Amino acid sequence: MIVERNILDILRIGIFYDGYYFYKVSNYYKYEHEKKSRISISGLHEFIRSEVASQTRLDMRQCQIIDAHYFKGRSSAKELGEKVQSERIFEDILMRENIVTHYLPLRYTENNVAQEKGIDVWLALEAYELAIYKHFNILVLVAGDGDYVPLVRKLHTLGTQVMLICWDFSYHNERGDMVETRTSRHLLEEVFYPVQMHQKVEQNSNEFIKNLFVQDRTFEKPPIVFNFRPESEVNEEEEFTSVIFSINPNGFGFIKDEERDNIFFHYSMVTNRDFSDLSSGTKVKYTLEEDEERSKRSDAPRFRAVKVTVID
Secondary structure (H helix, E strand, O other), X not given: XXXXXXXXXXXXXXXXXXXXXXXXXHHHHHHHOOOOOOEOHHHHHHHHHHHHHHHHOOOHHHEEEEEEEEEEEEOOHHHHXXXXXHHHHHHHHHHXXXXXXXXXXXXXXXXXXXXXXXXXXXXXHHHHHHHHHHOOOEEEEEOOOHHHHHHHHHHHHXXXXXXXXXXXXXXXXXXXXXXXXOOOHHHHHHOOEEEEHHHHHHHOOOHHHHOOEOOOOOOOXXXXXXXXXXXXXXXXXXXXXXXXXXXEOOOEEEEOOOOOOOEEEXXXXXXXXXXXXXXXXXXXXXXXXXXXXXXXXHOOOOEEEEEEXXXX
């Protein structure tokens, strides 16, 4: 029996995730985009294989993911509290897809703001070393930061071509401020195969894009106008303590407040938990902030909760 050589040749793919970047993208599609669903890891991997096959004009069966790695900063178990369960669920998903996880502890500023330190360097070192030892034909980078440009150049000297999986998106947060995520133009120019996923999603032109999102229930968009009871004075530095009254999976909720009725809060205001971990009855502390734009429109003060922190 004669077997054609090109059927035997396997194109070796390695995937490297900037975990925090992927987390932001997934949150965007879950809470801000009309999809209202997180990105499916398995669906993304199948899309990557199909895209590599298309770009290289090979059969998809020849394009095989032989290694995948996920890098992210992480809080300690004590700091995570109830969030440990959701972290474990996501880790189970990564394990099912044979993704190796790499974590470094988050560091905190004097203002108690969590920061990642060293993750991009660790990703670059691991990607370069594994490209040498595992002979990737194509290394897929799920990222958007220009700091990865030196890595891409180094990989090209090895003969490893780089595919970039990236998203550009913007939205108005609950304060009305524009939040933008943009891929480094320099990075886009350096990689061999730039794949701008926001364009692919909007085209929605094939089965792999349709399977890119976790099948989930669709919820209505958050209300644009927040119906708070007007208050004459609020000290924005004063901290309040109460419990969550209700949670909407679409990315917002209300805190029980007897003096001001139920207070609205947005998922982006939660400081020490993932929004998906919250539930009715969870004890929180928070401060209030006036929404100046909406106050002007309603001709009366309007407020919302900010710096919402779960109390263990």
